[in-house]
Amino acid sequence: MKRLLMSLLAVLRGRSMDRELDEELASHLELAAAENRRNGMSSEDARRAATASLGGVAPAREAHRDARGLPLLETLWQDVRYSFRTLRRDAGLALFAILITGLGVGASATVFSVVNTILLRSLPLSGADRLAWIANLSGEGLSGSTVQVGQLQELQAHNESFSDVAAYFAFYGAGDMQLTGIGAPERLTGVPVTGNFLPVLGVDLHLGRNFTKEEAQFNGPPAVILSHLFWARRMNSDPNVIGRALTLNNRSFTIAGVLPASFDFGALFAPGQNIDLIRPFPLAPQTHRQGNTLSIVGRLKPGVSTERAQAELTVFGQRMRREHSDWNNFTPGVSPFREHLSGGIKPAMFLLSGAVGLVMLIVCANLSNLLLARATARRQEMSIRVALGAGRGRLIRQMLVESLLLSSVGSLLGLGLAFGGTRLLAGLETNVPLLAGVQLDWIAVWFSLAVAVATGIGFGLLPALRVTRLEASNRGASAGREHTRIRGGLVVGEVALACMLLVGSGLLIRSFLRVLDVDLGFQPQHAMSLRIDPARRFENAQQRDAYFREVLKRVGSAAGIEVVGLTDVLPLGTNRSWGAGAKGKVYTRENYPDAFVRIVSDGYFRSMGISMRQGRDFAATDNFSSPRVIIINETLARTLWPGEDPIGKVMQVDGDRQVAGVVRDVRHLALEKEAGGEMYLPIWQTGDYSKVDLVVRGTGAQRDLEGIVREQLRAIDPTLPATAFRSLQGLVDRSVSPRRLIVLLLGGFAGFALILASLGIYGVISYSVTQRQKELGIRMALGATGSVLRGQILGQTLRLTAIGLVLGLLASWGLLRLLQGMLFGVTASDPMTFGGALLLLTAVAALAGYVPAIRASRLNPVEALRMD
Amino acid sequence: MSKMDLLQGTLDVMVLQTLSTMGTLHGYGIARRIEQVSGNEVLLNQGTIYAALVRLQQRGWIAAKWGTSENNRKAKFYTITKTGSKQLAADAAYWKRLTDVMGRVFAPAGEESK
Numbered sequence: 017m018k019r020l021l022m023s024l025l026a027v028l029r030g031r032s033m034d035r036e037l038d039e040e041l042a043s044h045l046e047l048a049a050a051e052n053r054r055n056g057m058s059s060e061d062a063r064r065a066a067t068a069s070l071g072g073v074a075p076a077r078e079a080h081r082d083a084r085g086l087p088l089l090e091t092l093w094q095d096v097r098y099s100f101r102t103l104r105r106d107a108g109l110a111l112f113a114i115l116i117t118g119l120g121v122g123a124s125a126t127v128f129s130v131v132n133t134i135l136l137r138s139l140p141l142s143g144a145d146r147l148a149w150i151a152n153l154s155g156e157g158l159s160g161s162t163v164q165v166g167q168l169q170e171l172q173a174h175n176e177s178f179s180d181v182a183a184y185f186a187f188y189g190a191g192d193m194q195l196t197g198i199g200a201p202e203r204l205t206g207v208p209v210t211g212n213f214l215p216v217l218g219v220d221l222h223l224g225r226n227f228t229k230e231e232a233q234f235n236g237p238p239a240v241i242l243s244h245l246f247w248a249r250r251m252n253s254d255p256n257v258i259g260r261a262l263t264l265n266n267r268s269f270t271i272a273g274v275l276p277a278s279f280d281f282g283a284l285f286a287p288g289q290n291i292d293l294i295r296p297f298p299l300a301p302q303t304h305r306q307g308n309t310l311s312i313v314g315r316l317k318p319g320v321s322t323e324r325a326q327a328e329l330t331v332f333g334q335r336m337r338r339e340h341s342d343w344n345n346f347t348p349g350v351s352p353f354r355e356h357l358s359g360g361i362k363p364a365m366f367l368l369s370g371a372v373g374l375v376m377l378i379v380c381a382n383l384s385n386l387l388l389a390r391a392t393a394r395r396q397e398m399s400i401r402v403a404l405g406a407g408r409g410r411l412i413r414q415m416l417v418e419s420l421l422l423s424s425v426g427s428l429l430g431l432g433l434a435f436g437g438t439r440l441l442a443g444l445e446t447n448v449p450l451l452a453g454v455q456l457d458w459i460a461v462w463f464s465l466a467v468a469v470a471t472g473i474g475f476g477l478l479p480a481l482r483v484t485r486l487e488a489s490n491r492g493a494s495a496g497r498e499h500t501r502i503r504g505g506l507v508v509g510e511v512a513l514a515c516m517l518l519v520g521s522g523l524l525i526r527s528f529l530r531v532l533d534v535d536l537g538f539q540p541q542h543a544m545s546l547r548i549d550p551a552r553r554f555e556n557a558q559q560r561d562a563y564f565r566e567v568l569k570r571v572g573s574a575a576g577i578e579v580v581g582l583t584d585v586l587p588l589g590t591n592r593s594w595g596a597g598a599k600g601k602v603y604t605r606e607n608y609p610d611a612f613v614r615i616v617s618d619g620y621f622r623s624m625g626i627s628m629r630q631g632r633d634f635a636a637t638d639n640f641s642s643p644r645v646i647i648i649n650e651t652l653a654r655t656l657w658p659g660e661d662p663i664g665k666v667m668q669v670d671g672d673r674q675v676a677g678v679v680r681d682v683r684h685l686a687l688e689k690e691a692g693g694e695m696y697l698p699i700w701q702t703g704d705y706s707k708v709d710l711v712v713r714g715t716g717a718q719r720d721l722e723g724i725v726r727e728q729l730r731a732i733d734p735t736l737p738a739t740a741f742r743s744l745q746g747l748v749d750r751s752v753s754p755r756r757l758i759v760l761l762l763g764g765f766a767g768f769a770l771i772l773a774s775l776g777i778y779g780v781i782s783y784s785v786t787q788r789q790k791e792l793g794i795r796m797a798l799g800a801t802g803s804v805l806r807g808q809i810l811g812q813t814l815r816l817t818a819i820g821l822v823l824g825l826l827a828s829w830g831l832l833r834l835l836q837g838m839l840f841g842v843t844a845s846d847p848m849t850f851g852g853a854l855l856l857l858t859a860v861a862a863l864a865g866y867v868p869a870i871r872a873s874r875l876n877p878v879e880a881l882r883m884d
Numbered sequence: 885m886s887k888m889d890l891l892q893g894t895l896d897v898m899v900l901q902t903l904s905t906m907g908t909l910h911g912y913g914i915a916r917r918i919e920q921v922s923g924n925e926v927l928l929n930q931g932t933i934y935a936a937l938v939r940l941q942q943r944g945w946i947a948a949k950w951g952t953s954e955n956n957r958k959a960k961f962y963t964i965t966k967t968g969s970k971q972l973a974a975d976a977a978y979w980k981r982l983t984d985v986m987g988r989v990f991a992p993a994g995e996e997s998k
Contacts, residue, residue: 033938039958040911040960041934042957043953043959044910044911047954047959070930071929071930076932076935079934079935084939084942
């Protein structure tokens with residue numbers, strides 16, 4: 017044992033032992049050289065001879081290392097082989113242990129990978145810690161949180177905190193750029209960015225160059241930089257694409273560069289979206305007039321904190337308001353870029369980490385329990401080994417090697433599971449930033465290894481200590497009872513932990529159901545949408561409108577289609593807002609009402625399933641030659657004319673518009689968020705939209721609808737890539753995907769915990785029945801009926817469960833308040849959830865105890881008494 | 885005649901025996917002593933001494949302490965411990981028996997036929 021410790025110590029203090037040896041060898045050489053000199057050698061020869069007779073310093077060091085470390089490994093290897101043999105005899109237990117550590121490690125490695133990617137791992141940008149997100153806190157929605165071109169230019173010119181400030185155009189549309197000329201036509205998504213966007217972010221191009229100054233000017237030479245993925249997919253990773261032309265929206269763009277594989281614009285700024293290319297966004301008076309369009313990222317100067325930058329920009333915002341009273345409000349909010357990306361998901365990540373920790377604790381408790389039971393069965397083996405002279409340390413080591421072996425094999429399995437798990441998560445279509453980049457990396461492998469060792473020791477130490485002490489004292493009965501008590505304690509712990517997981521996941525599941533139950537304001541079933549604005553530019557508004565009318569007419573009259581409509585924005589996607597004042601009312605600059613604006617056609621409300629509250633729907637006759645009208649939602653009607661009838665009132669939007677109707681509120685930002693003011697403009701009365709989606713409601717299955725629409729559109733415009741159908745239900749699903757993800761993971765953990773806890777209960781009760789067979793036999797012989805015994809054993813089960821439940825509920829009560837921010841529609845002390853967890857655990861525990869109880873009640877007293 | 889290679893395990897016994905007769909010695913001293921006692925017949929790679937020393941130390945058969953050598957350098961001095969002496973006694977008995985047996989095994993053929 018002492019030797020083992022010293023070897024272990026030697027391994028741990030390898031470096032200092034090397035140093036000591038070096039010193040020793042140095043003095044050896046000096047002594048040898050001195051002796052050689054005394055024998056008449058020259059000092060040069062003396063030194064050489066001394067080294068020669070030592071056989072060299074390096075070999076001596078190697079031999080020393082081998083001598084001090086190897087024996088440990090050797091005996092360890094013995095233990096491992098011995099463990100293999102004993103575990104093979106107990107294959108069932110080994111398999112079970114491996115399986116549950118595997119599941120546990122798999123879960124923790126997966127969660128760790130996600131946390132690592134989203135919160136810990138550095139972003140694929142150089143100097144990412146100095147990047148700051150500069151939001152506009154003036155309003156809601158994209159229009160409220162973006163800024164105007166002029167403000168960005170002012171900021172670039174006059175600020176002390178940032179070395180540079182860049183932006184991208186936040187109102188790019190998915191599929192805005194239509195690619196033709198090479199292979200099949202395809203809708204691409206291109207994001208316009210300022211010329212300094214890549215340098216500010218710290219992205220080095222894979223190929224080519226950044227945009228030039230000329231390209232970044234208004235009406236400059238058109239250029240694009242391709243995403244790595246698009247370059248690989250459509251350009252076959254051809255390194256010679258730089259300088260070539262690409263036809264987008266019937267214009268020729270020069271390929272300036274290719275982004276590195278590590279930089280995925282979508283993963284950072286638009287989770288779940290594939291961004292195929294970026295192009296320059298000119299900072300010019302023409303783009304300034306478009307209003308709030310830019311999302312800003314800044315690079316802080318070295319040594320400048322976010323707080324200092326915030327203080328400076330607050331003043332900047334006030335100055336903007338004074339000096340440019342005709343511009344939109346800019347209330348800057350500076351936050352570290354990382355915080356902006358993952359701040360929202362952080363609590364969920366903490367929750368999942370905590371949950372996975374609890375699961376691992378339950379796994380450990382369960383395995384401890386199993387090994388304790390097994391240890392009792394191995395009493396004889398241990399006694400023999402003690403009799404043969406094995407010390408306690410050696411036995412403890414042996415048992416620990418066994419549990420470590422189990423946990424390591426288990427974590428191999430777990431790594432496999434985590435590999436699958438991370439792949440699955442990365443492939444999910446969600447709007448969680450960075451999630452697409454989740455993978456099992458080396459850090460996660462090391463992490464799993466650490467988890468394996470920790471669990472191996474965690475579940476092995478207690479049984480090892482218990483068993484070996486049992487041998488030392490070797491008083492069977494009392495030790496057995498103590499055993500039972502420890503195992504009871506472990507079960508109580510398991511029940512408590514499982515209870516916490518159940519309550520936590522229960523709360524989130526209930527929140528999730530509440531979210532799904534939210535009244536969206538539209539009906540996503542049986543409806544889908546397709547981007548239909550063609551790439552070619554129309555000569556005039558008449559031609560454009562004729563095209564859209566043709567689409568509506570053809571698709572709308574096809575068999576199986578109920579109703580069709582057009583819109584420029586779909587719910588739960590992008591959004592923009594405009595000022596929306598009632599004519600004749602006076603507002604201050606701060607209080608001027610705004611509302612989300614949508615450009616829609618007649619038929620849109622019916623195709624979306626948005627019901628009219630008052631007034632009339634749009635008609636095909638609401639066009640440029642008829643009176644200008646508008647339809648608003650209930651919230652906006654209440655805001656503008658509280659208590660009055662809004663129909664016929666006039667609003668100032670893009671000029672005066674008379675309110676023709678009122679529709680229901682639509683949850684447009686998120687399912688959890690109220691609608692806010694909304695207004696709808698007839699598409700035939702404006703040209704102020706950048707894309708058009710066709711919404712189709714029909715009776716058939718989605719695939720049939722797609723077929724019909726595709727067929728009708730082909731007749732109108734054969735170059736239209738009619739592939740990107742989106743079901744409205746898909747939009748809803750995507751917006752709840754982070755919540756769904758967390759609910760799924762946490763629910764899985766809770767289920768796993770429940771199974772483990774019930775197995776634990778079963779194991780302990782079953783063991784105690786076996787141990788008490790004699791006692792039970794006597795009591796039966798004395799007249800106790802089966803049902804009495806059954807009741808007692810069930811009582812024992814429920815007592816353990818009850819203690820665990822009380823502890824678990826108390827802990828949940830305390831801890832789950834932290835969940836508050838993630839709940840929707842339920843409180844953290846939701847009695848339904850607490851009651852449900854209580855009932856479920858009690859029922860499962862009763863079931864787990866019932867099986868051994870039945871066994872006890874069917875004991876044959878005569879046989880039971882003859883046992884042993 | 886060329887020098888002898890050492891059998892596995894014999895160096896440890898030699899070190900113990902050396903320390904037992906000489907008291908406290910440093911590594912170089914032990915190496916020189918073994919070379920002298922063997923009449924320079926043993927091919928001693930002096931570096932292997934230190935592996936043997938750490939092995940014996942880990943087993944608790946010898947103890948080590950830093951001190952100053954005769955030429956005023958820092959050096960590690962080794963002493964045999966009580967358990968080391970016991971081990972040496974056991975080893976000595978074993979070697980005695982082994983050499984007897986080996987002697988009989990290699991005895992001239994004529995003696996056997998007697």
